[in-house]
Amino acid sequence: MTSERFDVVILGGGNAGIGVTGPVRRAGLSVAMIEPRELGGTCPNRGCTPKKILVAAGQALHDIDRASVHHIAVGKPRLNWAALIDREKAMIRDIPSNLARAMARREVEVIRGKGVFVAPDAIGVGDRLLQAKHIVVATGSKVRALPIPGAEHMITSDELLSERELPGSVIFIGGGVISLEFGHVYARAGTTVSVLEALPQLLPVMDCDAVAQLHAESERIGIKITTDVKVRRIEQVGHRLRVVFTDGDIEQALEADRVVNGAGRIANVDALDLAKGRVEQVNRRIVVDRYLRSASNPQVHVCGDAVPVSPQLSPLATYEGEIVGRNIVDGPRHAPDYAGIATSVYTVPSLAAVGLTENAAQQSGLTIDVHVNDMRDWFSSQSYAETVAWSKIIVDRASDLILGAHLVGHAGQELINVFGLAMKFGITAKQLRDNVYAYPTFSADIKHMLGHA
Ligand SMILES: Cc1cc2nc3c(=O)[nH]c(=O)nc-3n(C[C@H](O)[C@H](O)[C@H](O)COP(=O)(O)OP(=O)(O)OC[C@H]3O[C@@H](n4cnc5c(N)ncnc54)[C@H](O)[C@@H]3O)c2cc1C
Numbered sequence: 153m154t155s156e157r158f159d160v161v162i163l164g165g166g167n168a169g170i171g172v173t174g175p176v177r178r179a180g181l182s183v184a185m186i187e188p189r190e191l192g193g194t195c196p197n198r199g200c201t202p203k204k205i206l207v208a209a210g211q212a213l214h215d216i217d218r219a220s221v222h223h224i225a226v227g228k229p230r231l232n233w234a235a236l237i238d239r240e241k242a243m244i245r246d247i248p249s250n251l252a253r254a255m256a257r258r259e260v261e262v263i264r265g266k267g268v269f270v271a272p273d274a275i276g277v278g279d280r281l282l283q284a285k286h287i288v289v290a291t292g293s294k295v296r297a298l299p300i301p302g303a304e305h306m307i308t309s310d311e312l313l314s315e316r317e318l319p320g321s322v323i324f325i326g327g328g329v330i331s332l333e334f335g336h337v338y339a340r341a342g343t344t345v346s347v348l349e350a351l352p353q354l355l356p357v358m359d360c361d362a363v364a365q366l367h368a369e370s371e372r373i374g375i376k377i378t379t380d381v382k383v384r385r386i387e388q389v390g391h392r393l394r395v396v397f398t399d400g401d402i403e404q405a406l407e408a409d410r411v412v413n414g415a416g417r418i419a420n421v422d423a424l425d426l427a428k429g430r431v432e433q434v435n436r437r438i439v440v441d442r443y444l445r446s447a448s449n450p451q452v453h454v455c456g457d458a459v460p461v462s463p464q465l466s467p468l469a470t471y472e473g474e475i476v477g478r479n480i481v482d483g484p485r486h487a488p489d490y491a492g493i494a495t496s497v498y499t500v501p502s503l504a505a506v507g508l509t510e511n512a513a514q515q516s517g518l519t520i521d522v523h524v525n526d527m528r529d530w531f532s533s534q535s536y537a538e539t540v541a542w543s544k545i546i547v548d549r550a551s552d553l554i555l556g557a558h559l560v561g562h563a564g565q566e567l568i569n570v571f572g573l574a575m576k577f578g579i580t581a582k583q584l585r586d587n588v589y590a591y592p593t594f595s596a597d598i599k600h601m602l603g604h605a
C-alpha cells in the first residue's frame with residue numbers, strides 16, 4: 153500500500169470537520185476529509201434542521217389550538233404525518249451535494265469511508281494510507297447505549313425523523329432535549345407521550361425554575377412525566393412494548409407503540425483505534441488540552457461532539473472546528489471560550505438559555521441581582537395569547553454585566569441571542585435598558601425583564 157501525504161486529514165464531514173477546512177485551506181494547506189455518510193453530518197441530515205421542520209408543524213398546531221382567543225373558529229386540525237416527513241426530507245435533500253460542491257471549491261479531497269488510526273501520524277481508510285502532519289477527530293457523537301434487558305427494542309431520533317407512520321403512543325427514556333423536543337411535536341400531533349427521567353429534574357443542566365415552567369407546560373399539553381425513576385427493562389408485548397421501571401421502591405410499567413432512547417449521546421471515538429494513534433482516552437473520552445489537542449499526541453486535534461468536555465451543539469461544533477483550523481495554521485494559540493453560548497430547547501414554547509443558572513451564579517461568589525418575571529399579563533404576551541411567558545435574568549451587581557438569561561416562551565429562542573451578544577461583548581444591563589427597541593416587539597420587553605436600575 154503506497155502512502156499519500158496531506159498536511160491535514162479530517163475524520164468526519166459534519167459541522168466540526170467542515171469548520172476546520174476554512175482556516176487551513178485559506179493558509180494553502182492540503183486537506184483530506186474522510187466521511188462514510190452524508191456530508192454535513194448530524195445537524196443538517198439527522199438533527200437540528202430536519203427536527204426544526206417538525207417543530208414548526210408543532211408551532212402551527214399550537215397556534216391553531218389558540219385561534220379561538222383571537223375569535224377565529226377552526227375545525228380540528230388533521231396532520232398528515234407521512235407528508236410532513238416527506239416535506240422534511242425534501243427540504244434537506246440537497247444539503248449533502250451542496251456541501252460536496254463547497255468542499256470541491258475549497259479543494260478539499262473528500263474520501264468516502266471510515267478512517268482509523270494506523271500510526272500516530274497516519275490514517276487508514278479502505279485500502280488507502282494517509283500520512284498527515286495534523287489529524288483531526290471530528291467524528292461526532294452517538295446515542296448512549298443503555299445496559300438494560302430489551303434495550304434493542306428502543307429506537308432513536310434517527311427513526312423519529314424518518315418513520316412516516318405517526319405512532320399512537322411513545323415512551324421517551326430520558327427527559328433531556330431530544331425527548332422534550334420530539335415529545336412536544338408528538339403530543340400536539342395527537343400521540344400519547346410519556347417521559348421517564350432518572351434524575352429529579354428534567355433537563356438537569358438547565359435553570360431549575362425555567363425547567364419547572366416547561367415541565368408544567370409539557371404536562372398541560374398532555375405529556376406524562378415521571379422523574380427520579382430507574383428503568384429496569386423493556387419487554388415486547390404483542391405489537392407493543394412495555395417499559396418496567398421503579399419509582400422509589402414501587403415497580404411500575406408503561407406500554408406504548410414505540411420506546412425512544414433519549415438518555416444522552418456520547419463521543420463517537422471507540423472505533424478509531426486510538427491506541428495506534430497514541431491518543432490517550434479515559435472511559436472512551438479523548439483527553440484534550442485547552443487548545444483541543446490530544447494531551448498525549450499534539451498532532452491530533454479534536455472538535456465538535458467528539459470533544460467530551462463541551463456541550464454538544466451545532467454552532468459550537470463549527471466554532472471548535474474553526475479553532476482547531478486556526479491552531480493548525482498558527483500553532484497552539486487559540487483556546488475556545490464557551491461563555492455566552494446561547495442555546496434553546498425547541499419545544500413549543502421554547503426554553504432558551506445563556507450563561508449561568510441561578511444556582512451556579514449563587515455559587516460563583518459574586519453578588520447577584522436576579523430579575524424574575526411571569527410575563528403572561530404583559531401586552532405582548534396577551535396579544536399573542538401566550539400560554540407561558542417567563543424570564544429570569546441574572547446580573548452581577550458590581551459590574552452590571554449579564555451572568556445568565558433564561559426564557560420560556562416570549563420569542564425566547566430569538567431574544568436569547570441578544571443576551572448572548574451582551575455577555576460576549578460586555579454590554580451591561582443598563583445599556584440593554586437604555587437601548588431604543590422597535591415597538592411593539594418582544595425585544596422591547598428586554599428593558600422590563602431587567603427591572604429598574
Ligand atoms: C435529533 C438531534 C437534534 C439536534 N438539534 C440541535 C439543535 O437544534 N441545535 C443544536 O445546536 N444542536 C443540535 N443537535 C446537536 C448537533 O447536531 C451536533 O452538536 C452537531 O451536529 C455535531 O457536529 P459534529 O461535526 O461534531 O458531528 P457530526 O455532525 O455527527 O459529524 C460527525 C461525522 O463523522 C462521521 N464519522 C464517524 N466515524 C467516522 C470515521 N471513523 N471516519 C470518518 N468519519 C466518521 C459521521 O458519519 C458524521 O458525519 C441535535 C442533535 C440531534 C441528534
Ligand SMILES: NC(=O)c1ccc[n+]([C@@H]2O[C@H](COP(=O)([O-])OP(=O)(O)OC[C@H]3O[C@@H](n4cnc5c(N)ncnc54)[C@H](O)[C@@H]3O)[C@@H](O)[C@H]2O)c1
Nearest residue numbers: 326327328329330331348349350414415416417464496497
Ligand atoms: N436544541 C438543541 O440544541 C439540541 C437538540 C437535540 C439534541 N441536542 C444535543 O444532543 C445531546 C443529546 O440529547 P439528549 O436529549 O439525548 O441528551 P440530554 O443529555 O439532553 O438528556 C439526557 C437525559 O436522559 C437522562 N438519563 C440518562 N440515563 C437515563 C436512564 N437510564 N433512564 C432515564 N433517564 C436517563 C439524563 O438525566 C438526561 O436528563 C444534548 O446534550 C444536546 O447537546 C441539542
